[in-house]
Amino acid sequence: MERFQMLKTFRFGGIHPDPSKEYSKGKPIERLPLPKKLLIPMSMSTGAPAKILVDVGGSVAKGQLIGEKSGFISANVHSPADGTVKAIRNITLPAGNVCPALEIETSDEQTDPFSEKCDDTFVQGLSREDLVTIIEKSGIVGMGGAAFPANVKYNIKEGVKVEYLLINACECEPFLTCDCRLLIERREEAISGIRILKRLFGNPDTRLCTETNKRSEAESLITGVKDGSFALEVLKTKYPQGDEKSIINAVTGREVPSGKLPLDVGCVVVNLGTAIAVHEAVCYGKPLYERVVAVTGNGIREPKNLLCPVGASVRDVLDYCGGLTDKADRIISGGPMMGFSFYDLDTPIAKATSGILVMEKIAPKKEYPCISCGRCAAACPMRLVPTRMYKFIMNERVSDAIGINLLDCRECGCCEYSCPSGIPLVQGFKMGKKIWRMKK
Numbered sequence: 001m002e003r004f005q006m007l008k009t010f011r012f013g014g015i016h017p018d019p020s021k022e023y024s025k026g027k028p029i030e031r032l033p034l035p036k037k038l039l040i041p042m043s044m045s046t047g048a049p050a051k052i053l054v055d056v057g058g059s060v061a062k063g064q065l066i067g068e069k070s071g072f073i074s075a076n077v078h079s080p081a082d083g084t085v086k087a088i089r090n091i092t093l094p095a096g097n098v099c100p101a102l103e104i105e106t107s108d109e110q111t112d113p114f115s116e117k118c119d120d121t122f123v124q125g126l127s128r129e130d131l132v133t134i135i136e137k138s139g140i141v142g143m144g145g146a147a148f149p150a151n152v153k154y155n156i157k158e159g160v161k162v163e164y165l166l167i168n169a170c171e172c173e174p175f176l177t178c179d180c181r182l183l184i185e186r187r188e189e190a191i192s193g194i195r196i197l198k199r200l201f202g203n204p205d206t207r208l209c210t211e212t213n214k215r216s217e218a219e220s221l222i223t224g225v226k227d228g229s230f231a232l233e234v235l236k237t238k239y240p241q242g243d244e245k246s247i248i249n250a251v252t253g254r255e256v257p258s259g260k261l262p263l264d265v266g267c268v269v270v271n272l273g274t275a276i277a278v279h280e281a282v283c284y285g286k287p288l289y290e291r292v293v294a295v296t297g298n299g300i301r302e303p304k305n306l307l308c309p310v311g312a313s314v315r316d317v318l319d320y321c322g323g324l325t326d327k328a329d330r331i332i333s334g335g336p337m338m339g340f341s342f343y344d345l346d347t348p349i350a351k352a353t354s355g356i357l358v359m360e361k362i363a364p365k366k367e368y369p370c371i372s373c374g375r376c377a378a379a380c381p382m383r384l385v386p387t388r389m390y391k392f393i394m395n396e397r398v399s400d401a402i403g404i405n406l407l408d409c410r411e412c413g414c415c416e417y418s419c420p421s422g423i424p425l426v427q428g429f430k431m432g433k434k435i436w437r438m439k440k
């Protein structure tokens with residue numbers, strides 16, 4: 001009977017794009033063979049880039065700290081392999097920002113320093129502060145796409161109560177499948193990570209959240225969790241269900257007000273991959289230097305889910321997946337709704353690279369004038385009025401767009417997807433925000 005109950009979802013807006021998970025959903029996680037060269041960006045999180053700690057010509061060990069966080073919002077960077085530093089140079093990341101990067105030539109022989117699990121009693125004895133320190137030292141960032149340093153988000157002020165911990169395995173972006181594979185293949189690690197986080201946040205009501213199209217995978221994971229430490233929450237498949245504010249609204253009915261954070265309504269949302277990274281850091285002392293990447297779409301010969309070291313190039317990954325099809329046209333970092341196009345195949349995989357999507361050519365959308373149909377506003381999960389914001393920005397009235405909450409825009413793309421006139425709304429919002437920040 002339970003399955004016929006009304007499914008929970010966020011209250012306002014949203015869209016139903018084709019999930020397109022079939023390309024890579026059934027592909028078990030494989031490890032990408034270690035490339036001979038890695039290019040490690042010092043900026044893989046929100047905030048300031050890490051400060052380089054090694055010199056050209058020096059040797060590095062797997063897991064060694066090679067970049068030290070350089071501000072309150074910044075994250076440590078570790079070497080994914082044993083090797084030698086060959087060069088230090090600036091690179092341009094897919095989002096357009098330039099940052100320093102270390103070029104490492106990997107050694108033929110590799111060590112395995114993080115294979116030994118520490119004693120359970122040691123883990124149980126760690127205080128909340130100890131856990132946050134381990135997470136900070138391990139360079140863990142949000143792996144669902146935001147790349148916000150985890151220790152900053154998890155360092156809750158004394159007296160602030162977390163009522164809900166929501167583990168986010170919604171993976172609502174079409175095509176992406178890494179969280180789906182983690183549900184299937186990393187069960188023990190996920191359960192351990194969720195329990196550690198629950199303790200860190202003071203034992204809140206904890207839910208593993210996913211969408212109906214991953215119900216069976218999530219049900220298998222939770223089978224055997226008999227202590228009631230967390231429950232399963234299967235939500236309606238609707239984009240952007242995995243957005244922090246959307247998932248909070250769907251599960252708790254609470255709304256995060258404009259300009260506020262999930263914690264302001266007693267909630268913390270953590271991506272499933274991040275929870276597994278926390279388990280590895282706490283139980284194995286392993287810093288975050290590799291992640292699962294879905295390589296998918298109709299333009300790649302052999303779609304896969306690959307465990308990639310940070311710093312492997314997009315070219316290495318595509319080659320291992322059999323290369324591009326003859327009709328391949330666009331290569332995107334992330335999913336089709338919120339991703340960025342790669343313009344250089346030497347771009348490295350970063351801590352928040354959840355997918356490489358290769359698409360065949362599609363006819364470009366022709367742009368027509370706005371017909372004031374209101375579909376963009378109906379689709380917006382943030383209850384914004386996209387058409388008005390866009391017109392303000394195009395008429396050089398960015399402060400008026402700010403006045404109707406441009407800064408609340410999540411750049412989810414629901415408005416643009418729904419627009420019959422093919423207006424590039426999200427591009428306009430990104431530009432408007434950039435102009436506003438430059439003026440400030």
Ligand code: SF4
Nearest residue numbers: 380409410412413415
């Ligand atoms: S991109 Fe911004 S304006 Fe458009 S639907 Fe998403 S949140 Fe709303």
Ligand code: SF4
Nearest residue numbers: 370371373374376419
């Ligand atoms: S959906 Fe497009 S055409 Fe319709 S009101 Fe919004 S911007 Fe205008």
